[in-house]
Amino acid sequence: MLRRWRLAILAAICGVLVAAVKIGDGSPGGAAFLLLLFLGLALAVSPGVFPRPERAADAVLDGRPVVYWRPGCPFCLRLRARLGPDAGRLHWVDIWQDPEGAAAVRAITGGDETVPTVVIAGEGFVNPDPSWLKDQVVPAA
Structure with a gap:
């Protein structure tokens, strides 16, 4: 902790x-x-400043995008800030708190724990552009 x-x-x-x-x-x-x-x-x-972290096993159940992050990561902070209130539409998994989440990130990134790593519909994206992710999360009007 x-x-x-x-x-x-x-x-x-x-x-x-x-x-x-x-x-x-x-x-x-x-x-x-x-x-x-x-x-x-x-x-x-x-x-x-991040939404309450969830366990990786619970986060993948409803199909919403999952963001794997860790405290102190400036790229995670940038992503969280740029998403603004839309950050609540995503699941946030702290890889320092959840070993399953850390393992998922290592599987996506080829063995390291590069965050933020976002999983949308089963596909992983390492350090995605915040505006691209916002477009994926917020449906077009």
């Missing part, structure tokens, strides 16, 4: 330390700005 949050915790601790140094230098405004910047970074890399 802690492994999933370590980048977010590290960013928050760095923010506190940098803010403490700035306060010691007599710059409380700069300290507040930097602390907020680091806390924003901590939020961005935390698993909390």
Whole structure:
């Protein structure tokens, strides 16, 4: 569990330390700005910005696309941000939490754990373009 949050915790601790140094230098405004910047970074890399992770076995049952991801992955974060509210239409499997999900990614990518890996109708796509995926998820009007 802690492994999933370590980048977010590290960013928050760095923010506190940098803010403490700035306060010691007599710059409380700069300290507040930097602390907020680091806390924003901590939020961005935390698993909390992703929908609740599911198990790989449960995710493939209803036919919706499955996104295999891991905390701290900038490409996963970019995909999640670009999908916006449509991210809820997908299943999200954290490969650090689910060994079956990690195995599925290794099978698709040829042995490594490259994420995000998206499975749509049984076909795997490694690090797809977010706008392409959005077109696949949102039916044409």
